[in-house]
Amino acid sequence: MFKLVVLCVVVCGLFAAAPACAETIFISNEQDNTVSAIDGATLSLVATVPTGRRPRGIASSPDGKFIYVAEGDDNRIDVLDAAHRKVVGQIPSGNDPEQFALSQDGKRIFVANEDDNLVSAIDIAKKAVVNSAPVGVEPEGMAASHNGKLVAATSETTSMVHLLDAGTLKSINNVLVDPRPRSVEFSPDDKTIWVTSELAGTLTALATDTGKIIGHMKFAIPGVEREHVQAVGLALTRDGKRLFVALGPANRVAEVDPANLSVRRYFLVGRRVWHVALSPDEGRLYSANGNSGDISVVDLHSNEVVKSIPSGRGPWGVAVTP
Amino acid sequence: MSITSYVAPEGPAIHRARAFAGIAQREWLRFIRQHGRLAAAIVRPLIWLAVFSAGFRNALGLSITPPYQTYILYEVYLVPGLVAMMLLFHGMQTSLSMVYDREMGSMRVLLTCPLPRRYLLGARLAATTLVIMPVVLAFLLVARFWDVRPPWAGYAAAAPAILLSGLMLGAFGLLISSVIRQLENFAGVMNFVIFPMFFTSTALYPLWRLEDASVVIARIAALNPFTYAVELIRFSLYLHVNATALAVVIGTGLLFFAAAVLGYQPERAWSVKQADA
Numbered sequence: 001m002f003k004l005v006v007l008c009v010v011v012c013g014l015f016a017a018a019p020a021c022a023e024t025i026f027i028s029n030e031q032d033n034t035v036s037a038i039d040g041a042t043l044s045l046v047a048t049v050p051t052g053r054r055p056r057g058i059a060s061s062p063d064g065k066f067i068y069v070a071e072g073d074d075n076r077i078d079v080l081d082a083a084h085r086k087v088v089g090q091i092p093s094g095n096d097p098e099q100f101a102l103s104q105d106g107k108r109i110f111v112a113n114e115d116d117n118l119v120s121a122i123d124i125a126k127k128a129v130v131n132s133a134p135v136g137v138e139p140e141g142m143a144a145s146h147n148g149k150l151v152a153a154t155s156e157t158t159s160m161v162h163l164l165d166a167g168t169l170k171s172i173n174n175v176l177v178d179p180r181p182r183s184v185e186f187s188p189d190d191k192t193i194w195v196t197s198e199l200a201g202t203l204t205a206l207a208t209d210t211g212k213i214i215g216h217m218k219f220a221i222p223g224v225e226r227e228h229v230q231a232v233g234l235a236l237t238r239d240g241k242r243l244f245v246a247l248g249p250a251n252r253v254a255e256v257d258p259a260n261l262s263v264r265r266y267f268l269v270g271r272r273v274w275h276v277a278l279s280p281d282e283g284r285l286y287s288a289n290g291n292s293g294d295i296s297v298v299d300l301h302s303n304e305v306v307k308s309i310p311s312g313r314g315p316w317g318v319a320v321t322p
Numbered sequence: 323m324s325i326t327s328y329v330a331p332e333g334p335a336i337h338r339a340r341a342f343a344g345i346a347q348r349e350w351l352r353f354i355r356q357h358g359r360l361a362a363a364i365v366r367p368l369i370w371l372a373v374f375s376a377g378f379r380n381a382l383g384l385s386i387t388p389p390y391q392t393y394i395l396y397e398v399y400l401v402p403g404l405v406a407m408m409l410l411f412h413g414m415q416t417s418l419s420m421v422y423d424r425e426m427g428s429m430r431v432l433l434t435c436p437l438p439r440r441y442l443l444g445a446r447l448a449a450t451t452l453v454i455m456p457v458v459l460a461f462l463l464v465a466r467f468w469d470v471r472p473p474w475a476g477y478a479a480a481a482p483a484i485l486l487s488g489l490m491l492g493a494f495g496l497l498i499s500s501v502i503r504q505l506e507n508f509a510g511v512m513n514f515v516i517f518p519m520f521f522t523s524t525a526l527y528p529l530w531r532l533e534d535a536s537v538v539i540a541r542i543a544a545l546n547p548f549t550y551a552v553e554l555i556r557f558s559l560y561l562h563v564n565a566t567a568l569a570v571v572i573g574t575g576l577l578f579f580a581a582a583v584l585g586y587q588p589e590r591a592w593s594v595k596q597a598d599a
């Protein structure tokens with residue numbers, strides 16, 4: 001076994017240009033009711049797994065062994081075995097799950113039930129919803145803090161960020177933000193909450209403790225119509241120094257410097273990019289392009305979009321396993 | 323023995339090398355001393371890149387065209403076409419200078435040099451093509467400011483493709499110069515050769531876009547040797563080999579050169595026949 005590990009490390013070292021030795025990218029295809037698996041080393045489609053209806057939110061377990069997929073029209077979360085690429089279990093999720101967040105220990109899932117205006121906590125081991133709390137209308141974005149204490153949700157119609165206690169789901173704070181907030185993320189130190197607004201095309205930073213808006217920026221791309229610039233998916237590096245925002249029908253992913261809220265660069269990707277995810281080594285960024293049916297691969301060392309790979313109809317979310 | 327039937331002996335290699343060096347030096351000096359032409363050679367594609375492409379910036383972000391692996395901005399698509407345009411203009415302007423040389427009599431001096439005529443014409447073609455290479459490379463480097471960033475190895479890979487395309491277009495210019503009698507006719511070359519060749523090719527739009535607009539134009543583009551020069555450069559810049567383009571560029575290049583050599587045979591010179599008529 002040790003020899004095998006050494007061999008793998010050596011082989012990985014030899015192919016430093018392809019750092020993703022065994023990395024696999026999983027994409028939820030909203031209109032195909034499938035999850036595609038793309039091999040990170042060859043950047044080619046290796047499997048298409050049938051799932052429940054309308055798969056959207058997707059995330060991997062902390063150990064990378066399982067992929068969770070929210071099936072909006074089947075009111076459940078499917079569990080995929082990442083190695084064997086097949087559905088191995090189902091977890092009830094409450095009505096119409098869309099985005100969800102895993103707790104830091106990987107034991108719970110916090111899911112937004114869009115039609116019921118609820119946030120539900122699911123115990124993965126028990127396969128049951130253990131708690132629910134009302135939030136604003138059409139909850140969408142979900143995030144769990146790194147210290148395990150807080151959960152944040154956005155509500156698209158109420159245009160608010162709701163801060164809840166992760167254990168009891170009791171409301172701690174509600175903050176009004178720009179119209180149609182989509183995604184939300186905690187900074188690595190949990191001091192800041194980042195939230196994107198689809199209709200305004202903006203990114204807002206909130207102080208976690210006070211709920212005050214401490215930063216705000218609007219995206220504008222020369223030559224792209226203003227209404228096409230819609231901020232949706234969000235990803236942040238572990239050191240908190242690079243923040244990526246998917247800009248929907250602008251067909252771009254923006255890289256933002258979180259320190260001064262300025263755009264470092266725009267990456268041209270496929271049409272209507274919904275969500276983005278970083279590779280485990282953070283050397284790459286993957287974007288799910290809803291209207292062009294593919295994912296784009298961004299090399300974060302050279303800052304170039306290196307390839308776009310067909311995935312299925314309506315790619316929505318991305319999760320990457322080591 | 324009349325001068326027209328005189329066939330020069332195959333001279334020793336040193337003799338040929340000296341002739342080539344002389345021709346190359348003359349072409350180089352002529353090129354760099356024509357400051358206006360030198361400036362135009364680099365400014366022309368830059369104007370296209372900076373002004374023309376600005377309006378089409380997002381026009382191509384809809385489809386992936388080989389050899390590109392992902393979505394690209396129009397600037398990225400346009401640059402190989404502009405490189406080929408530089409070669410086309412250079413090839414035609416060189417043919418203009420051939421007509422000028424013939425009017426001034428210096429062509430006679432060159433062609434009476436005791437070496438085979440095809441060698442002299444080939445040497446001149448090679449010399450004029452080599453002259454434009456540094457300018458093309460400079461343009462490609464400047465294009466990086468417009469986010470046109472092929473891999474660094476792509477520049478090395480594109481060099482032979484640019485040279486071959488330059489030779490092919492130069493041979494085409496040579497052929498044209500063999501049939502043009504007067505300098506004044508050159509304005510026609512601009513309208514009837516450069517513009518049609520450039521616009522009915524894949525320099526500005528990919529073939530699928532042309533098919534969308536007009537099947538006829540797409541057909542013409544598929545038959546246009548300039549299209550293959552553009553694609554050969556485009557593929558090589560991104561470290562791919564387009565075998566069809568390579569074959570067409572070499573094939574048509576040889577064909578044009580053979581026809582030009584034939585055109586420059588005094589006893590067959592079309593221009594002489596025209597003059598006599």
